[in-house]
Amino acid sequence: MPIETNFDIEFTARLALREKQVQQNYRPIIAVHKWFARRPGTLFRSLILAEFIDKPVEQTYYNSHNLEGLIIADPFMGGGTPLIEANRLGCNVIGTDINPMATWIVQEEIAEIDLTAYMQTADYLLAHLSNEIGELYKTRCPITGRKNADVKYFLWVKTKVCTACHQSFDLFPGYVLARDVRHPTYVLICPACGDLNEVADLKHPGFCTCGKNLTAKGPVQRSQCPCPHCGHINKATSHDNGPPSHRLFAIEYYNSDIKGQSGRLFKKPDADDLARVEKARDEWFSLSPSYLPEDDIPAGDETNRLHRWGYKLFNQLFNPRQLLALETVAGFIDQIQDHRLRRAFATNFSDLLRYQNLLCRYDTMALKSLDIFSVHGFPVGYIQVESNFLGIRKDNGLPVGSGGWVNIIEKYTKAKHYCTAPFEVYFKGKKKRTVLIDGEWIGVHPPQKSQTHARVLDLRCGSATTLNLPKHSLDAVFTDPPYYGMVQYGELMHFCYVWLRKLMGHDFPGLDLKTTLHRDELTGNDTAERGIVHFAEGLAEVYSRMAVALKPSAPLVFTYHHNRQEAYLAVAMAILDAGLTCSASLPCPAEMSGSIHIHGTGSSIVDTVFVCRNRGITPCSKPFKDATDLAQIIHHELVELVAAGMRPTAGDIRCIAFGHLTRMTIWNLHSDWNTSQPTSRKLELIQVMMDEVSTIKDVEAALELLNQTRLALNPNLFVVPNT
Numbered sequence: 258m259p260i261e262t263n264f265d266i267e268f269t270a271r272l273a274l275r276e277k278q279v280q281q282n283y284r285p286i287i288a289v290h291k292w293f294a295r296r297p298g299t300l301f302r303s304l305i306l307a308e309f310i311d312k313p314v315e316q317t318y319y320n321s322h323n324l325e326g327l328i329i330a331d332p333f334m335g336g337g338t339p340l341i342e343a344n345r346l347g348c349n350v351i352g353t354d355i356n357p358m359a360t361w362i363v364q365e366e367i368a369e370i371d372l373t374a375y376m377q378t379a380d381y382l383l384a385h386l387s388n389e390i391g392e393l394y395k396t397r398c399p400i401t402g403r404k405n406a407d408v409k410y411f412l413w414v415k416t417k418v419c420t421a422c423h424q425s426f427d428l429f430p431g432y433v434l435a436r437d438v439r440h441p442t443y444v445l446i447c448p449a450c451g452d453l454n455e456v457a458d459l460k461h462p463g464f465c466t467c468g469k470n471l472t473a474k475g476p477v478q479r480s481q482c483p484c485p486h487c488g489h490i491n492k493a494t495s496h497d498n499g500p501p502s503h504r505l506f507a508i509e510y511y512n513s514d515i516k517g518q519s520g521r522l523f524k525k526p527d528a529d530d531l532a533r534v535e536k537a538r539d540e541w542f543s544l545s546p547s548y549l550p551e552d553d554i555p556a557g558d559e560t561n562r563l564h565r566w567g568y569k570l571f572n573q574l575f576n577p578r579q580l581l582a583l584e585t586v587a588g589f590i591d592q593i594q595d596h597r598l599r600r601a602f603a604t605n606f607s608d609l610l611r612y613q614n615l616l617c618r619y620d621t622m623a624l625k626s627l628d629i630f631s632v633h634g635f636p637v638g639y640i641q642v643e644s645n646f647l648g649i650r651k652d653n654g655l656p657v658g659s660g661g662w663v664n665i666i667e668k669y670t671k672a673k674h675y676c677t678a679p680f681e682v683y684f685k686g687k688k689k690r691t692v693l694i695d696g697e698w699i700g701v702h703p704p705q706k707s708q709t710h711a712r713v714l715d716l717r718c719g720s721a722t723t724l725n726l727p728k729h730s731l732d733a734v735f736t737d738p739p740y741y742g743m744v745q746y747g748e749l750m751h752f753c754y755v756w757l758r759k760l761m762g763h764d765f766p767g768l769d770l771k772t773t774l775h776r777d778e779l780t781g782n783d784t785a786e787r788g789i790v791h792f793a794e795g796l797a798e799v800y801s802r803m804a805v806a807l808k809p810s811a812p813l814v815f816t817y818h819h820n821r822q823e824a825y826l827a828v829a830m831a832i833l834d835a836g837l838t839c840s841a842s843l844p845c846p847a848e849m850s851g852s853i854h855i856h857g858t859g860s861s862i863v864d865t866v867f868v869c870r871n872r873g874i875t876p877c878s879k880p881f882k883d884a885t886d887l888a889q890i891i892h893h894e895l896v897e898l899v900a901a902g903m904r905p906t907a908g909d910i911r912c913i914a915f916g917h918l919t920r921m922t923i924w925n926l927h928s929d930w931n932t933s934q935p936t937s938r939k940l941e942l943i944q945v946m947m948d949e950v951s952t953i954k955d956v957e958a959a960l961e962l963l964n965q966t967r968l969a970l971n972p973n974l975f976v977v978p979n980t
């Protein structure tokens with residue numbers, strides 16, 4: 258039982274925590290294209306090594322390995338984390354995903370590319386954009402008078418026509434453009450004249466040069482806004498006549514002539530800036546675009562918000578300058594003759610879209626653009642940001658700002674370089690060291706030796722509920738299934754897919770499906786009427802197929818977290834139906850605590866890693882009979898997580914507890930499990946058994962008691978937070 262004995266919670270948690278702070282520094286490959294909620298690569302490397310190298314993982318982690326000949330599958334590959342780790346360790350891999358974007362992305366991540374040719378084409382692309390549309394991203398610096406300073410961000414505010422007096426007005430929820438974190442002062446927009454004012458004290462903001470009082474608070478409150486012309490209270494979000502309109506109100510720019518400037522450069526747009534907006538609009542409307550997708554935004558749990566704001570088509574989420582720029586670059590990519598390079602730039606194009614749309618928000622603290630997927634939804638703000646399409650380089654070549662081609666090319670180049678020279682990061686004291694893991698590589702052939710050592714890379718697009726693999730062919734399944742309704746993959750990725758498909762053509766391999774939405778997606782979704790039964794049955798079908806394909810005693814290992822019991826009932830049913838038992842449930846941090854989609858949601862950052870094996874041969878490890886027993890197990894794990902640098906929250910502890918309760922419930926039910934019962938009955942039986950083992954409330958109480966007893970003995974101990 259290698260994972261069960263070789264895996265080290267503290268060691269892996271430390272790696273995973275660090276990785277999730279800036280995942281691209283640990284696994285640059287993820288920058289090839291956005292995927293949602295990627296688990297840490299370091300976690301899957303640890304798991305694979307723990308399973309196949311019979312030593313404690315800490316002793317093997319930084320060595321080079323070649324697990325040639327092993328076959329690993331991931332039925333829910335998404336952005337490919339487990340598969341890429343397995344491929345890098347020398348395994349043959351089989352992956353599937355129902356979402357065509359996932360298959361496209363993993364293929365693109367692993368496929369070799371001639372980086373010199375890529376970078377040369379990237380230079381041509383940037384030169385082409387500079388010629389065609391570069392002028393549209395320039396501005397006059399009011400400080401030095403330089404006429405061709407680079408715009409980093411254009412800032413737009415939503416506007417509304419008053420339903421009473423029919424005059425237009427701005428929908429400012431607040432007037433703070435920048436906070437005094439990365440900028441020496443606050444920057445406040447004047448409500449009367451729109452001038453930008455540097456303000457030291459937000460409580461006493463003073464007056465604008467126009468004489469008007471400055472204030473941080475904007476007129477939009479609780480989705481309502483009084484019209485400044487007639488006082489009529491308007492509903493801010495209702496847009497019955499199409500998508501909302503916007504007004505350019507500020508610019509953040511870069512001027513390389515200004516040296517040693519602390520903070521950023523902001524300006525109110527001048528007449529030339531507004532003329533550029535008009536020029537872009539005129540040019541766009543004079544075109545007959547070839548690459549503009551006309552697809553509707555279908556109804557969905559996430560997309561319904563867009564409908565409420567009046568957006569009906571995906572192409573309405575962009576302003577004319579963005580559409581013109583996308584059309585220009587798409588035309589260039591379409592002309593690239595080399596198939597591999599065209600695919601790479603199309604992938605870049607698709608990833609760039611998340612920064613080049615009018616749903617991006619401006620982070621007034623970090624002073625940067627938050628891309629459309631910075632949360633797992635389509636939040637619509639009142640202030641939106643448009644990034645420089647080309648991107649900006651400083652004199653030393655390093656990029657400034659985010660969201661442009663320069664940034665995308667830089668990230669992609671690093672990602673592909675990492676494939677040929679993967680590394681690991683470790684800390685000696687506080688010093689960060691990067692170690693090249695010589696001999697490891699990601700791909701089908703070793704770098705520069707295209708004829709030798711082919712590793713199997715079998716990527717499929719389709720529902721894993723229909724995936725047929727030969728019996729006893731797999732050495733392991735490592736996966737990361739959907740977490741019930743947490744992320745709507747199909748709805749979200751549709752945003753990129755419509756553009757990619759239009760650019761490459763629907764007959765291009767992998768782009769034949771019309772949409773990324775699929776009724777068999779294993780997510781809860783109210784709009785599509787997919788509930789827990791759909792999720793439980795689908796997961797059970799997939800795990801049953803995997804169990805047949807696994808060699809005897811080979812593991813099915815997956816990460817999971819949710820804060821509702823219902824979601825674990827489905828997991829337990831899937832494992833039981835597959836004829837497996839759960840030999841371990843291990844905690845590991847898998848999200849970043851400050852991450853925007855986690856922050857303030859009460860969600861947990863800890864995943865449970867479920868290790869499942871064939872029922873007949875798996876001994877029961879770490880059994881427990883009640884809440885008091887379980888509290889001891891959880892406490893030991895919390896001590897390890899704390900030693901790794903984590904501060905577990907009540908939500909984390911809840912998820913860890915649910916993991917163990919699920920494991921023990923499976924154990925108690927497996928010998929008499931009848932797979933032919935109706936799903937509702939199975940879920941009911943599992944719930945009754947889980948509650949019999951212990952309720953979450955009892956576990957929390959037992960942990961509290963344990964805490965108090967231990968604290969009485971040693972007041973310096975780590976205290977489990979109150980739930």
Ligand SMILES: C[S@@+](CC[C@H](N)C(=O)[O-])C[C@H]1O[C@@H](n2cnc3c(N)ncnc32)[C@H](O)[C@@H]1O
Pocket residue numbers: 292293294295296332333334335336337338339353354355356359719720721722736737738739740746747777778779780795
């Ligand atoms: C949690 S994500 C996997 C993330 C991935 N491990 C990564 O590193 O990016 C779950 C994936 O399951 C996929 N999925 C959902 N239903 C599926 C089904 N019926 N068959 C195959 N894949 C499915 C989703 O499209 C999503 O990519």
